[in-house]
Amino acid sequence: MSNVLGSGLVDFENLVKDGAVDLLNHIEVGDFSGAIKVIQELSEARHKSFYNEVGFLTRSLHDAIRDFQVDSMDLVVGEGGKDAATKITDASDRLNYVIETTSAAANKTMDMVDSSVPVASELQSQARELRKDWSRLIQRDLTPQEFRDLYKRIDIFLSYADDSATTLHSNLNTILLEQGYQDLTGQVIARVNDLIRDVEEKLVHLVAVAGRVDSISGIEHQEKESEHDDTRGHGPAIDKQNNPEVLSSQDEVDDLLSSLGF
Amino acid sequence: MKILIVDDFSTMRRIIKNLLRDLGFTNTVEADDGTTALPILQAGTIDFLVTDWNMPGMTGIELLRAVRADDKLKSIPVLMVTAEAKRDQIIAAAQAGVNGYVVKPFTAVALKEKIEKIFERIDAAK
Numbered sequence: 001m002s003n004v005l006g007s008g009l010v011d012f013e014n015l016v017k018d019g020a021v022d023l024l025n026h027i028e029v030g031d032f033s034g035a036i037k038v039i040q041e042l043s044e045a046r047h048k049s050f051y052n053e054v055g056f057l058t059r060s061l062h063d064a065i066r067d068f069q070v071d072s073m074d075l076v077v078g079e080g081g082k083d084a085a086t087k088i089t090d091a092s093d094r095l096n097y098v099i100e101t102t103s104a105a106a107n108k109t110m111d112m113v114d115s116s117v118p119v120a121s122e123l124q125s126q127a128r129e130l131r132k133d134w135s136r137l138i139q140r141d142l143t144p145q146e147f148r149d150l151y152k153r154i155d156i157f158l159s160y161a162d163d164s165a166t167t168l169h170s171n172l173n174t175i176l177l178e179q180g181y182q183d184l185t186g187q188v189i190a191r192v193n194d195l196i197r198d199v200e201e202k203l204v205h206l207v208a209v210a211g212r213v214d215s216i217s218g219i220e221h222q223e224k225e226s227e228h229d230d231t232r233g234h235g236p237a238i239d240k241q242n243n244p245e246v247l248s249s250q251d252e253v254d255d256l257l258s259s260l261g262f
Numbered sequence: 263m264k265i266l267i268v269d270d271f272s273t274m275r276r277i278i279k280n281l282l283r284d285l286g287f288t289n290t291v292e293a294d295d296g297t298t299a300l301p302i303l304q305a306g307t308i309d310f311l312v313t314d315w316n317m318p319g320m321t322g323i324e325l326l327r328a329v330r331a332d333d334k335l336k337s338i339p340v341l342m343v344t345a346e347a348k349r350d351q352i353i354a355a356a357q358a359g360v361n362g363y364v365v366k367p368f369t370a371v372a373l374k375e376k377i378e379k380i381f382e383r384i385d386a387a388k
Contacts, residue, residue, distance in 0.1 A: 106273040110280065230354060231323055233316030236345035236366070247347045250372050253365050256349065260356045 009212050012049040016042060046216065053213045060209050091192055098185040105181035112171040112178075119164050126157055264289045268299045268313040268325065269343075274366075278312060278343065281370050285377065296320025300328060303335055315344035315351070323355060330359045339380050343368065 019042045026035040133150050136142050142150065214221070228234065240248040247253050265287055269275045275292045282290055291308070293299035295317040302308065311329065315322040322342055329335045341362040342355055355363055361383070362376040 103271075103273055107276070110273070110276055114280070230348065230351050231321060233321055233323075233344075233346050233351075234348065235316055237347055240347070245348050245350070247349060247352065247365070250365055250368065253347065253352055253363055256352055257356060257363060260353065262356065 009049070009053070009215060012045060012216060015045050019045075050213070050216045053209070053216055057206070057209045057213055060206055091195055094188045094192060098188055101181045101185050105178045108178045109175050112175045116168055116171045119167050123161060123164050126160065130154065130157055263287055263309050264291065264307050265310045265312060266291050266293060266299060266302055266308045268293045268295065268311070268317070268322065270294050270314065270317040274314065278373070281373050282312075284370070285374055296322065296325030296328065299325055303329065303338070304332075306334070308338060311338050311340045312343055313340065315342060315346040315355075323351075323358060326355065326358045326360055339384060341376055341380060343373070 019038050023035050023038045026032070026038060130150075130153060133142070133146070133153075137147065137150060213219075237243060237246040240246050247256060265282060267275050267278050267282075267290055269278065269292075272294075275294075279290050279292070282288075287310075291302060293302055296313075297319040299311075299313070300320070303311065311325075313322040313325055320328075322344060326340050326342070329338055329340060336359075339361040340359070341364065342360050343364045343366065345366040347365045352363055361380045364372055364376050
Protein backbone atom coordinates (compact mmCIF):
# COMPACT_ATOMS: atom_id res chain seq x y z
CA MET A 1 0.00 0.00 0.00
CA SER A 2 1.31 3.35 -1.03
CA ASN A 3 1.23 6.59 0.89
CA VAL A 4 1.06 8.68 -2.26
CA LEU A 5 -2.40 10.10 -2.52
CA GLY A 6 -4.53 8.30 -5.13
CA SER A 7 -1.86 5.80 -6.19
CA GLY A 8 -3.77 2.87 -4.66
CA LEU A 9 -6.80 3.93 -6.60
CA VAL A 10 -4.85 4.22 -9.85
CA ASP A 11 -3.46 0.69 -9.31
CA PHE A 12 -6.98 -0.61 -8.80
CA GLU A 13 -8.28 1.18 -11.89
CA ASN A 14 -5.46 -0.29 -14.01
CA LEU A 15 -6.32 -3.71 -12.63
CA VAL A 16 -9.97 -3.23 -13.63
CA LYS A 17 -8.93 -2.14 -17.18
CA ASP A 18 -6.58 -5.13 -17.63
CA GLY A 19 -9.18 -7.46 -16.12
CA ALA A 20 -11.82 -6.22 -18.57
CA VAL A 21 -9.58 -7.05 -21.53
CA ASP A 22 -8.84 -10.50 -20.02
CA LEU A 23 -12.55 -11.05 -19.38
CA LEU A 24 -13.45 -10.25 -23.00
CA ASN A 25 -10.69 -12.52 -24.29
CA HIS A 26 -11.95 -15.41 -22.14
CA ILE A 27 -15.57 -14.87 -23.25
CA GLU A 28 -14.61 -14.60 -26.95
CA VAL A 29 -12.93 -18.02 -26.87
CA GLY A 30 -15.81 -19.47 -24.82
CA ASP A 31 -13.70 -19.99 -21.66
CA PHE A 32 -16.39 -19.10 -19.11
CA SER A 33 -14.72 -20.62 -16.07
CA GLY A 34 -11.67 -18.46 -16.88
CA ALA A 35 -13.98 -15.45 -17.16
CA ILE A 36 -15.56 -16.15 -13.76
CA LYS A 37 -12.06 -16.46 -12.26
CA VAL A 38 -11.15 -12.97 -13.61
CA ILE A 39 -14.35 -11.56 -12.07
CA GLN A 40 -13.49 -13.17 -8.72
CA GLU A 41 -9.96 -11.74 -8.88
CA LEU A 42 -11.31 -8.27 -9.60
CA SER A 43 -13.76 -8.55 -6.71
CA GLU A 44 -10.96 -9.59 -4.35
CA ALA A 45 -8.76 -6.74 -5.59
CA ARG A 46 -11.61 -4.33 -4.94
CA HIS A 47 -11.99 -5.57 -1.36
CA LYS A 48 -8.24 -5.41 -0.81
CA SER A 49 -7.97 -1.81 -2.11
CA PHE A 50 -10.98 -0.88 -0.06
CA TYR A 51 -9.43 -2.21 3.15
CA ASN A 52 -6.10 -0.61 2.25
CA GLU A 53 -7.77 2.75 1.75
CA VAL A 54 -9.79 2.48 4.97
CA GLY A 55 -6.57 1.53 6.75
CA PHE A 56 -4.82 4.52 5.21
CA LEU A 57 -7.68 6.80 6.16
CA THR A 58 -7.54 5.52 9.75
CA ARG A 59 -3.79 6.01 9.94
CA SER A 60 -4.03 9.50 8.40
CA LEU A 61 -6.71 10.41 10.88
CA HIS A 62 -4.57 9.14 13.72
CA ASP A 63 -1.50 11.02 12.43
CA ALA A 64 -3.53 14.18 11.96
CA ILE A 65 -4.82 14.02 15.52
CA ARG A 66 -1.31 13.33 16.82
CA ASP A 67 0.23 16.18 14.74
CA PHE A 68 -2.62 18.37 15.80
CA GLN A 69 -1.73 17.76 19.43
CA VAL A 70 2.00 18.14 18.99
CA ASP A 71 2.48 20.85 16.36
CA SER A 72 -0.58 22.97 15.90
CA MET A 73 -1.44 23.50 19.50
CA ASP A 74 2.16 24.38 20.29
CA LEU A 75 1.59 27.39 18.09
CA VAL A 76 -1.19 28.44 20.37
CA VAL A 77 -0.07 27.41 23.84
CA GLY A 78 3.68 27.60 23.26
CA GLU A 79 4.33 24.31 25.06
CA GLY A 80 4.12 20.60 24.21
CA GLY A 81 2.31 17.68 25.81
CA LYS A 82 -1.23 17.48 27.23
CA ASP A 83 -4.27 16.09 25.44
CA ALA A 84 -6.03 17.59 22.44
CA ALA A 85 -9.23 18.46 24.27
CA THR A 86 -7.49 20.75 26.77
CA LYS A 87 -5.62 22.47 23.97
CA ILE A 88 -8.69 23.16 21.89
CA THR A 89 -10.21 24.60 25.03
CA ASP A 90 -7.06 26.62 25.42
CA ALA A 91 -7.44 28.10 21.91
CA SER A 92 -11.02 29.00 22.77
CA ASP A 93 -9.87 30.47 26.12
CA ARG A 94 -7.42 32.59 24.18
CA LEU A 95 -10.15 33.97 21.96
CA ASN A 96 -12.17 34.69 25.10
CA TYR A 97 -9.13 36.56 26.35
CA VAL A 98 -9.33 38.69 23.17
CA ILE A 99 -13.00 39.46 23.85
CA GLU A 100 -12.27 40.33 27.49
CA THR A 101 -9.18 42.42 26.70
CA THR A 102 -10.86 44.44 23.95
CA SER A 103 -13.89 44.97 26.17
CA ALA A 104 -11.74 46.07 29.14
CA ALA A 105 -9.78 48.48 26.92
CA ALA A 106 -12.97 49.96 25.45
CA ASN A 107 -14.44 50.43 28.93
CA LYS A 108 -11.23 51.92 30.35
CA THR A 109 -11.07 54.34 27.40
CA MET A 110 -14.72 55.35 27.92
CA ASP A 111 -14.08 55.76 31.67
CA MET A 112 -11.30 58.20 30.83
CA VAL A 113 -13.53 60.07 28.37
CA ASP A 114 -16.32 60.17 30.97
CA SER A 115 -13.98 61.66 33.58
CA SER A 116 -12.46 64.15 31.10
CA VAL A 117 -15.69 65.59 29.69
CA PRO A 118 -16.77 67.34 32.97
CA VAL A 119 -13.24 68.74 33.46
CA ALA A 120 -13.29 70.26 29.96
CA SER A 121 -16.83 71.58 30.48
CA GLU A 122 -15.91 73.20 33.82
CA LEU A 123 -12.80 74.83 32.31
CA GLN A 124 -14.92 76.17 29.49
CA SER A 125 -17.63 77.63 31.74
CA GLN A 126 -15.12 79.21 34.15
CA ALA A 127 -13.16 80.71 31.23
CA ARG A 128 -16.38 82.13 29.75
CA GLU A 129 -17.35 83.74 33.08
CA LEU A 130 -13.90 85.28 33.49
CA ARG A 131 -13.86 86.51 29.91
CA LYS A 132 -17.02 88.55 30.46
CA ASP A 133 -15.44 90.41 33.35
CA TRP A 134 -12.10 90.57 31.58
CA SER A 135 -13.61 92.44 28.63
CA ARG A 136 -15.26 94.82 31.12
CA LEU A 137 -11.81 95.39 32.61
CA ILE A 138 -10.42 96.18 29.16
CA GLN A 139 -13.22 98.68 28.67
CA ARG A 140 -12.36 100.12 32.14
CA ASP A 141 -15.85 99.26 33.26
CA LEU A 142 -14.99 97.64 36.60
CA THR A 143 -15.37 99.09 40.11
CA PRO A 144 -12.25 98.83 42.37
CA GLN A 145 -14.03 96.10 44.40
CA GLU A 146 -14.90 94.15 41.24
CA PHE A 147 -11.29 94.51 40.10
CA ARG A 148 -9.94 93.09 43.38
CA ASP A 149 -12.48 90.26 43.06
CA LEU A 150 -11.42 89.50 39.46
CA TYR A 151 -7.77 89.59 40.55
CA LYS A 152 -8.45 86.74 43.03
CA ARG A 153 -10.64 84.78 40.60
CA ILE A 154 -7.94 84.87 37.93
CA ASP A 155 -5.51 83.38 40.41
CA ILE A 156 -7.97 80.59 41.35
CA PHE A 157 -8.74 79.95 37.68
CA LEU A 158 -5.06 79.68 36.70
CA SER A 159 -4.48 77.14 39.42
CA TYR A 160 -7.64 75.23 38.35
CA ALA A 161 -6.51 75.32 34.69
CA ASP A 162 -3.14 73.94 35.71
CA ASP A 163 -4.72 71.06 37.68
CA SER A 164 -7.24 70.36 34.93
CA ALA A 165 -4.55 70.19 32.28
CA THR A 166 -2.67 67.70 34.47
CA THR A 167 -5.82 65.56 34.84
CA LEU A 168 -6.58 65.69 31.10
CA HIS A 169 -2.98 64.92 30.26
CA SER A 170 -2.99 61.88 32.52
CA ASN A 171 -6.36 60.67 31.14
CA LEU A 172 -5.09 61.01 27.57
CA ASN A 173 -1.98 59.04 28.50
CA THR A 174 -4.12 56.28 30.01
CA ILE A 175 -6.17 56.16 26.78
CA LEU A 176 -2.97 55.94 24.77
CA LEU A 177 -1.59 53.08 26.87
CA GLU A 178 -4.91 51.21 26.73
CA GLN A 179 -4.46 50.91 22.95
CA GLY A 180 -1.78 48.32 23.70
CA TYR A 181 -4.65 45.81 23.62
CA GLN A 182 -4.28 45.82 19.84
CA ASP A 183 -0.76 44.36 20.08
CA LEU A 184 -1.72 41.77 22.73
CA THR A 185 -4.89 40.56 21.05
CA GLY A 186 -3.30 40.76 17.59
CA GLN A 187 -0.63 38.27 18.67
CA VAL A 188 -3.20 35.85 20.08
CA ILE A 189 -5.39 36.10 16.97
CA ALA A 190 -2.40 35.54 14.68
CA ARG A 191 -1.55 32.33 16.58
CA VAL A 192 -5.09 31.00 16.55
CA ASN A 193 -5.19 31.89 12.85
CA ASP A 194 -2.08 29.75 12.24
CA LEU A 195 -3.74 26.90 14.09
CA ILE A 196 -6.91 27.15 12.00
CA ARG A 197 -4.91 27.16 8.76
CA ASP A 198 -3.00 24.09 9.94
CA VAL A 199 -6.11 22.19 11.00
CA GLU A 200 -7.80 23.11 7.72
CA GLU A 201 -4.86 21.73 5.73
CA LYS A 202 -5.03 18.43 7.63
CA LEU A 203 -8.80 18.22 7.21
CA VAL A 204 -8.52 18.81 3.45
CA HIS A 205 -6.00 15.96 3.33
CA LEU A 206 -8.37 13.68 5.26
CA VAL A 207 -11.24 14.58 2.94
CA ALA A 208 -9.07 13.60 -0.04
CA VAL A 209 -8.27 10.22 1.56
CA ALA A 210 -11.91 9.65 2.47
CA GLY A 211 -12.80 10.49 -1.16
CA ARG A 212 -10.65 7.56 -2.34
CA VAL A 213 -12.51 5.18 -0.04
CA ASP A 214 -15.82 6.52 -1.37
CA SER A 215 -14.65 6.11 -4.95
CA ILE A 216 -13.66 2.42 -4.47
CA SER A 217 -16.68 1.52 -2.37
CA GLY A 218 -19.03 3.35 -4.75
CA ILE A 219 -20.52 5.50 -1.98
CA GLU A 220 -21.94 8.84 -3.09
CA HIS A 221 -22.71 11.69 -0.77
CA GLN A 222 -25.37 14.25 -1.50
CA GLU A 223 -24.06 17.77 -1.49
CA LYS A 224 -25.98 19.78 1.01
CA GLU A 225 -26.52 23.38 0.08
CA SER A 226 -26.66 25.30 3.32
CA GLU A 227 -28.21 28.72 3.17
CA HIS A 228 -27.55 31.27 5.89
CA ASP A 229 -30.61 32.85 7.36
CA ASP A 230 -30.65 36.67 7.17
CA THR A 231 -32.75 36.82 10.33
CA ARG A 232 -29.94 35.47 12.51
CA GLY A 233 -27.57 38.08 11.09
CA HIS A 234 -24.14 37.69 9.51
CA GLY A 235 -21.94 39.92 11.65
CA PRO A 236 -19.75 42.64 10.15
CA ALA A 237 -19.03 42.16 6.43
CA ILE A 238 -15.27 41.67 6.00
CA ASP A 239 -14.96 42.21 2.25
CA LYS A 240 -17.59 44.85 1.53
CA GLN A 241 -16.00 46.15 -1.67
CA ASN A 242 -16.15 42.81 -3.49
CA ASN A 243 -19.57 41.70 -2.31
CA PRO A 244 -22.36 43.22 -4.39
CA GLU A 245 -24.94 42.05 -1.82
CA VAL A 246 -23.38 44.16 0.93
CA LEU A 247 -23.69 47.92 1.07
CA SER A 248 -20.37 49.55 1.92
CA SER A 249 -21.42 52.85 3.49
CA GLN A 250 -24.16 54.72 5.32
CA ASP A 251 -24.71 56.73 2.11
CA GLU A 252 -25.52 53.57 0.16
CA VAL A 253 -27.89 52.45 2.92
CA ASP A 254 -29.59 55.87 2.83
CA ASP A 255 -29.89 55.70 -0.96
CA LEU A 256 -31.45 52.22 -0.79
CA LEU A 257 -33.89 53.31 1.90
CA SER A 258 -34.88 56.45 -0.01
CA SER A 259 -35.47 54.32 -3.12
CA LEU A 260 -37.88 52.32 -0.91
CA GLY A 261 -39.74 55.53 -0.08
CA PHE A 262 -38.01 56.41 3.21
CA MET B 263 -38.27 60.85 26.43
CA LYS B 264 -37.16 57.40 27.59
CA ILE B 265 -34.98 55.42 25.20
CA LEU B 266 -34.29 51.66 25.28
CA ILE B 267 -30.88 50.63 23.91
CA VAL B 268 -30.65 46.95 22.88
CA ASP B 269 -27.22 45.49 22.04
CA ASP B 270 -25.44 42.33 23.22
CA PHE B 271 -22.13 44.18 23.68
CA SER B 272 -22.01 46.39 26.75
CA THR B 273 -19.34 48.64 25.21
CA MET B 274 -21.60 49.39 22.22
CA ARG B 275 -24.52 50.13 24.59
CA ARG B 276 -22.24 52.50 26.47
CA ILE B 277 -21.12 54.29 23.28
CA ILE B 278 -24.71 54.76 22.13
CA LYS B 279 -25.77 55.85 25.63
CA ASN B 280 -22.99 58.49 25.74
CA LEU B 281 -23.82 59.77 22.26
CA LEU B 282 -27.52 60.01 23.18
CA ARG B 283 -26.58 61.89 26.36
CA ASP B 284 -24.62 64.41 24.25
CA LEU B 285 -27.73 64.83 22.10
CA GLY B 286 -29.71 65.64 25.25
CA PHE B 287 -31.36 62.26 25.81
CA THR B 288 -30.35 61.41 29.36
CA ASN B 289 -33.12 58.95 30.21
CA THR B 290 -31.98 55.60 28.82
CA VAL B 291 -32.40 51.93 29.75
CA GLU B 292 -30.50 48.95 28.39
CA ALA B 293 -31.20 45.35 27.35
CA ASP B 294 -28.83 42.77 25.87
CA ASP B 295 -31.20 41.12 23.37
CA GLY B 296 -34.80 41.03 22.15
CA THR B 297 -35.87 38.55 24.82
CA THR B 298 -34.88 40.89 27.66
CA ALA B 299 -36.02 43.98 25.74
CA LEU B 300 -39.63 42.91 25.17
CA PRO B 301 -40.70 42.88 28.86
CA ILE B 302 -39.16 46.35 29.31
CA LEU B 303 -41.10 47.59 26.27
CA GLN B 304 -44.30 45.94 27.49
CA ALA B 305 -43.96 47.73 30.84
CA GLY B 306 -45.04 50.72 28.76
CA THR B 307 -42.64 53.56 29.54
CA ILE B 308 -40.37 53.42 26.48
CA ASP B 309 -40.74 56.17 23.85
CA PHE B 310 -37.95 55.21 21.47
CA LEU B 311 -36.11 51.97 20.65
CA VAL B 312 -32.51 51.69 19.42
CA THR B 313 -31.57 48.09 18.56
CA ASP B 314 -28.74 46.03 17.13
CA TRP B 315 -29.60 43.22 14.68
CA ASN B 316 -27.24 40.35 15.46
CA MET B 317 -27.85 39.21 19.05
CA PRO B 318 -28.15 35.84 20.77
CA GLY B 319 -31.66 34.78 21.72
CA MET B 320 -34.07 37.15 20.00
CA THR B 321 -32.48 39.21 17.19
CA GLY B 322 -33.19 42.86 16.41
CA ILE B 323 -35.28 42.12 13.33
CA GLU B 324 -37.40 39.68 15.36
CA LEU B 325 -37.77 42.31 18.07
CA LEU B 326 -38.83 44.88 15.46
CA ARG B 327 -41.45 42.48 14.08
CA ALA B 328 -42.69 41.69 17.60
CA VAL B 329 -43.01 45.41 18.37
CA ARG B 330 -44.92 46.12 15.15
CA ALA B 331 -47.22 43.13 15.79
CA ASP B 332 -48.13 44.37 19.28
CA ASP B 333 -51.01 46.88 19.31
CA LYS B 334 -49.65 48.66 22.38
CA LEU B 335 -46.09 48.94 21.06
CA LYS B 336 -46.48 49.31 17.29
CA SER B 337 -46.16 53.10 17.20
CA ILE B 338 -42.77 53.19 19.00
CA PRO B 339 -40.10 54.54 16.63
CA VAL B 340 -37.33 51.99 16.03
CA LEU B 341 -33.78 52.88 14.97
CA MET B 342 -31.59 49.98 13.95
CA VAL B 343 -27.86 50.39 14.65
CA THR B 344 -26.07 47.35 13.27
CA ALA B 345 -23.13 45.90 11.36
CA GLU B 346 -25.58 43.97 9.15
CA ALA B 347 -25.38 45.64 5.75
CA LYS B 348 -26.77 43.16 3.21
CA ARG B 349 -29.18 44.72 0.74
CA ASP B 350 -31.83 42.07 1.49
CA GLN B 351 -31.55 42.69 5.23
CA ILE B 352 -32.06 46.43 4.89
CA ILE B 353 -35.06 45.81 2.64
CA ALA B 354 -36.40 43.30 5.21
CA ALA B 355 -35.97 45.86 8.00
CA ALA B 356 -37.76 48.50 5.91
CA GLN B 357 -40.61 46.10 5.21
CA ALA B 358 -40.83 45.22 8.91
CA GLY B 359 -41.35 48.93 9.59
CA VAL B 360 -38.00 50.25 10.81
CA ASN B 361 -37.82 54.06 11.15
CA GLY B 362 -34.07 54.44 10.58
CA TYR B 363 -31.05 52.29 9.79
CA VAL B 364 -27.48 53.15 10.87
CA VAL B 365 -24.60 50.84 9.87
CA LYS B 366 -21.68 50.22 12.23
CA PRO B 367 -19.11 51.62 12.51
CA PHE B 368 -21.06 54.87 12.67
CA THR B 369 -20.35 58.51 13.51
CA ALA B 370 -22.01 60.70 16.13
CA VAL B 371 -23.23 62.88 13.24
CA ALA B 372 -24.92 59.93 11.47
CA LEU B 373 -26.70 58.87 14.65
CA LYS B 374 -27.85 62.43 15.38
CA GLU B 375 -29.05 62.92 11.79
CA LYS B 376 -31.14 59.71 11.79
CA ILE B 377 -32.72 60.41 15.18
CA GLU B 378 -33.61 63.98 14.18
CA LYS B 379 -35.06 62.75 10.90
CA ILE B 380 -37.26 60.24 12.74
CA PHE B 381 -38.61 62.95 15.04
CA GLU B 382 -39.18 65.35 12.11
CA ARG B 383 -41.29 62.67 10.40
CA ILE B 384 -43.26 61.97 13.55
CA ASP B 385 -43.93 65.68 14.08
CA ALA B 386 -44.95 66.11 10.42
CA ALA B 387 -47.38 63.21 10.71
CA LYS B 388 -49.12 64.77 13.70
